[in-house]
Structures are given as structure tokens and as C-alpha cells.
Amino acid sequence: MVDETTPGSHARHPAQRDRGGWWWTRGGLVAIGFLLIGAFYLLREHYGHTLGALPYLLLLACPLMHLFMHHGHGHGHGGGGPHAGSDRGDGAK
Template identity: 60%
Template sequence: MNQPDNGASAPSFWRRPASMALATVALITGFFLLREHWGHVLGYWPYLLLLACPLMHLMHGHGHGGHGGHRQSPERTDNNRE
């Protein structure tokens, strides 16, 4: 039988108590791991920054409009958006 939906829906994953507890444990574990291994992390820091550059270009590089072929009509540009 179908029960009527009176607006009450299940809470999202991050609103559930078990999920909040799991996230808290993960943050505490990450803090202590980083604290104990900070010397190792600092050794790899320049390489991580260099790795972040191409990843950011791949993930966010499509919005700058420099690839041609995707031209806007002259009457509508981003500056006169309503």
C-alpha cells in the first residue's frame, strides 16, 4: 500500500548521526596522521603544488573562452546579463 507523503523525507547523508560521527572520526584521524607525518608532507609539498597546476587546468580550464568556435552573438554578452 502506498502511504501518503506528508512532506517528511529522509535526512540527507550528512545530516544523519552516524554520518556525522564518521566524519568527525575521519577529521580527528586525519589531524593526527598529518601531525605525526608533517615532515614527510613538507618534503612532498613542492611536487603536490606542481601536480595541482595541471589538475586545476583540466578541471577549470573550460570557462575562459579561449578555444574559439564558441563565440557569443554581439547582442548578448556576459556584461549585460539581466
């Protein structure tokens, strides 16, 4: 077993692990810049189409947010356990 403090272990400092990955490298920042410029010109060229679709996109966002936002609530994982109903406020009994 290799100790994390030995010089050849290739262990990284905890602050280096949480830097955000590839998007914060030089290539990632360049890619973000090109994507932003491309999105600006695309929306600028098709401004009328974008505004016409905006109400439908908002209506589509509602069920998608409902599906993705309820991911961590534990729905459908069986009956109650020791923590069943613990997410309710103090007023509900």
C-alpha cells in the same frame, strides 16, 4: 497521477531536499569526526614527509585545477553561436 499534496504521495518539502544529504545525518557527522581525528594523527605522525611533498602537491594542483575549472566554459563544442564571445568584458571588441 498522484497529486503532491495528497497524504500518501511521499512528497518532501523543498527545504528538506536541499539539506546536504547523508553527511548531515548523525552517522555522517560521526564519520566526519573520525576522519578529522584520523587525518590529524596521520599528519602529526608523518609531519616531515608531508612538508617535503607540499611543493610537489602545489605544482600538481595547478594543472588539475586548470582541467577541472574549465569544465563549464564550453570549449570544444563547435563554432560560435549567438552567444559566442559574450563572456568578454566591455573593453574587448
